[in-house]
Amino acid sequence: MNPPTDGRRQSPSWYESAARDRARLLLDAGTFAEFLGPEAREMSPHLGIFDLPRQFDDGIVVGRGKLAGTPVFVAAQEGRFMGGAFGEVHGAKLVGLLRAARDASRDGGTMPVLILFDTGGVRLQEANVGELAIGEVMRAVIEARRAGAKVIGLVGGRAGCYGGGGLIAGTCSALAVSEHGRIAVSGPEVIETNRGVEEFDSKDRSLVWRTMGGKHRRLLGGAELFVDDTIDAFRAAAIALIERAPAFDLAMLKAEQARLAERLKRFGSCADGLDVWKQAGVDDPAKVPGMPADEFIALAQHIGEGRHDAR
Amino acid sequence: MTIWNKARAARDARLRAGGRIAKGKIVQAADATALLEAVIEPGDRVCLEGDNQKQADLLARALAAVDVAKVHDLHMVQSGIVLPEHLDLFDSGIAKRLDYAFSGPQSTRIARMLFGGKIELGAVHTYLELFARYFVDLTPNVALIVAVAADRDGNLYTGANTEDTPTVVEATAFKDGVVVAQVNEIVDSLPRVDIPGDRVNFVIKSDKPFYVEPLFTRDPGAITETQILTAMLAIKGIYAPYGIKRLNHGIGFNTAAIELLLPTYGERLGLRGKIATRFALNPHPTLIPAIESGWVEQIHSFGGEVGMEDYIRARSDIYFTGIDGSLRSNRAICQTAGLYACDMFIGSTLQIDLQGNSSTVTTQRIAGFGGAPNMGSDSHGRRHPSAPWLMAGKEADPDGAPALRRGRKLVVQIVETFGDKNVPTFVEKLDAIELADKLKLELAPVMVYADDVTHVVTEAGIANLLLCRSKEEREQAIRGVAGYTDVGRGRDAKMVQQLRERGVVRWPEDLGIDPLDADRSLLAARSIEDLVRWSGGLYAAPSRFRNW
Incomplete structure (x- = not known):
């Protein structure tokens, strides 16, 4: 009856792990090598103006390593530093990594990129350069994908994947998400502030999860895979998604457009996540939030969107 | 007429x-x-x-x-x-x-x-x-x-x-x-x-x-490693040596960390049944793992806690319940229980001065006191002995005649040296004094008076104020655990060293605690979801605390 008492699960919790640990443990043991690590002290030139603490890695870890023997690039955001927000340096590190993947892929090989999202979006203190960073990252993702690289997003951190992070996630080849992961553009507090508490009560966390959470994104087709909150589960998902993510071409874009139009038609009139799930074919939607991961994965496989050429 | x-x-x-x-x-x-x-x-x-x-x-x-x-x-x-x-x-x-x-x-x-x-x-x-x-x-x-x-x-x-x-x-x-x-x-x-x-x-x-308001729900997901370290210090450096069985916890994250360390760290130290068995306490969800692991014998509560109703009903051996099976709380009686029948109060605060006066008042915020000063004070009306009470009394007055020596309630302030937004917890002068000046109050709103405080716990160590013999020792003992705040950096290194040798100040290494061991994996529950699981599904977490 008792849950884990000593916290020792077979594989560490993704949610609980720090960004550097996620990157290191996700890859084959001993293969992770960091670019521009903390020793390089590439810090935000802006935060000091506001008397805010900076970090030596500006809240993102980038590097290379091997995943099941295959070379990959990896970027991991640290949600515990300023909510994993994008600033100038933070964004530039990710852009550089994506451009390196583009160049490596253009030269004949393919270099997959794993983006371990954990972000509230743009760092407000760096507003303009932060917004520019989002735009540059999105462009860099598309360029890398056009060159043949698979860009896989993994979402399961404290800060979720919000704001510009949600936009970037939308440009990825495929996404895997855990229960704790949330994917959206406007966060709950932003919606409440702009549209009122009647529209969206940000303190109603089960509403937040029904609207943006991992299970909802999986059932809606916004994420390809739902995974348990362990490093091992995310690793398996990354391997699977690199394998199956579609190529980036006109046929895929047309299929994706058709898929999104179909989704709007199917779910456009739903007022709540529960309605969406019901519409998607879940018999007892109220049970979904409390459902253990393995049970939900089976359910999602059973009713989830069929395989198609869209992402 | x-x-x-x-x-x-x-x-x-x-x-x-x-x-x-x-x-x-x-x-x-x-x-x-x-x-x-x-x-x-x-x-x-x-x-x-x-x-x-x-x-x-x-x-x-x-x-x-x-x-x-x-x-x-x-x-x-x-x-x-x-x-x-x-x-x-x-x-x-x-x-x-x-x-x-x-x-x-x-x-x-x-x-x-x-x-x-x-x-x-x-x-x-x-x-x-x-x-x-x-x-x-x-x-x-x-x-x-x-x-x-x-x-x-x-x-x-x-x-x-x-x-x-x-x-x-x-x-x-x-x-x-x-x-x-x-x-x-x-x-x-x-x-x-x-x-x-x-x-x-x-x-x-x-x-x-x-x-x-679910005022006493603390999300284990938000507990920091610094707070875990303070909890380890408190358990090993205070609960264990005094053998504290009857107590009250404040509502902060430090005491939530203590509750979640009992079934793990406390168990490892062999303390089950020897400490933390009887509480004057609201039904804290973070105490569920300790209850389920057999640590707790009895809890009387000031109020209820949203979501704990079914759990309490199913654990009536622990809580006070009515003939209908649901919790019966009573603030006045529980405050009295905390004042007279508990051997320790441990709680957090916003500011501590050089003598140990503490306050949660800042010049912009007047939060009032609630119950902390009742819990966090030594009742001079107490007459029944208990081992921790007598031991603390002896530390304060080693030369007094034992039969005439009052015991002391332990009043422990557990804080991080820097609080929210990196504001130092230790100050030369409380904001409360400035506030009293501005409002022309006859009394500054002090939460716990220095003469009631017996211990200050921070991530830097424990100061035992019972063992201080002068105002100066008291100040240096507090400076000795004030870390890198200005108050901490202003300490007399030589005097603090002497206080450490006497056990007045104990740093983590003096207690055999390695700060690097303070890890979230020590928490018996690391999320609200874990608490629900510990309760066998009986704890119905309010929606605002859920992340599922």
Whole structure:
């Protein structure tokens, strides 16, 4: 009856792990090598103006390593530093990594990129350069994908994947998400502030999860895979998604457009996540939030969107 | 000829006026304001039940809507200033004078209104102190209270959050006052009677359930490694050597960390059954793993906690429950239990000065005291011995005659050297003193006085103030655990070294604790979801704490 008492699960919790640990443990043991690590002290030139603490890695870890023997690039955001927000340096590190993947892929090989999202979006203190960073990252993702690289997003951190992070996630080849992961553009507090508490009560966390959470994104087709909150589960998902993510071409874009139009038609009139799930074919939607991961994965496989050429 | 029953006659007149609006004792919600205009007179002392957790919100709205020409200049005497309406009363002139204990969510606005002269302040009390004054010089003329259900005779069922109600009703009903209750429902028969109907004059069924705050739920997901380190130090450096079995915990994350370390770190130290077995404590969800692991024998509570109802019902060996099976809480009695029958209080604070005075007041926020000063004080009325109490007394006065030596309650302040937004916890001078100057208060709002504090725990170590023999030693002991704050850096290294040798100051290494061992994997539960699992699904976490 008792849950884990000593916290020792077979594989560490993704949610609980720090960004550097996620990157290191996700890859084959001993293969992770960091670019521009903390020793390089590439810090935000802006935060000091506001008397805010900076970090030596500006809240993102980038590097290379091997995943099941295959070379990959990896970027991991640290949600515990300023909510994993994008600033100038933070964004530039990710852009550089994506451009390196583009160049490596253009030269004949393919270099997959794993983006371990954990972000509230743009760092407000760096507003303009932060917004520019989002735009540059999105462009860099598309360029890398056009060159043949698979860009896989993994979402399961404290800060979720919000704001510009949600936009970037939308440009990825495929996404895997855990229960704790949330994917959206406007966060709950932003919606409440702009549209009122009647529209969206940000303190109603089960509403937040029904609207943006991992299970909802999986059932809606916004994420390809739902995974348990362990490093091992995310690793398996990354391997699977690199394998199956579609190529980036006109046929895929047309299929994706058709898929999104179909989704709007199917779910456009739903007022709540529960309605969406019901519409998607879940018999007892109220049970979904409390459902253990393995049970939900089976359910999602059973009713989830069929395989198609869209992402 | 002297008339000896003027107050009773006046009460009867109020009841007749109110009775014209009521049917029996029942008044419609739409008539609530009219009822209050009928039974309340200008200048009355009114207790608008605002407790730590539950709020008479319908009655608060109704009172805020009275015609100020009919009802004005009230003297509010209530423990909690929690709802916006509680202060709207002063803006509109319905109320003028205030005596209270706690103002958590309104702490910023109340400070502004005090500076602006909108409120004539009597005093900021501790709970027991305010309750005591209900029976001496702050007896309410009218009490506006809140309960879960009533029957047609006015008997009340309060459910888990009984809180202040019995005390307020006792003072009002037995001294010719009028008691008005708002309830969620009116039923034919109650699960149990918490307040007898002959003490209740009017009952109003509210259009929606009363507001109650889950004030004691701490999300294990937000506990930091620094807090875990302070918890390890407290368990190994204080709970274990004194053998603290009877205690009260504050509501901060440090004490939540202690609760979650009992089944892991505490178990490893072999302390089960030797410490932390009996509590004066609200039903903290973070105590579930310790309860389930067999650490806890008994808990008496000030109030309830949203979501804990079914768990409590299923664990009646641990909690106080009524014949209906649900929790019975009582703030006045639990505060008394904490004051007289506990050997330790451990809680957090915002500021500590060089002698150990502590305060949660800043110049912008006046949060009040609540119960911490009652829990966090050494009762001079205590006469029964216990091992921790005697041991602490001996440390404070090693040369005194044992049979005449008072014991000491342990009053432990557990803090991080830097608090929220990296503001240092240790200061040369409390903000409370500046506030008292500005408001021309005779007393600075000090939460726990230095002479009551026995230990200060931070991530840098433990200062045992019982062992200090001079003001200077005391200051250096506090500086010795103040880390890298200015106060900490201002320490006399040589003197702190001597204090460490005497065990007055103990740093983590002096206790055999490696700060690198302070890891979140030590927590018995690391999320609200884990707590639900520990409870076997009995704990129904409020939606705002869920991440699923």
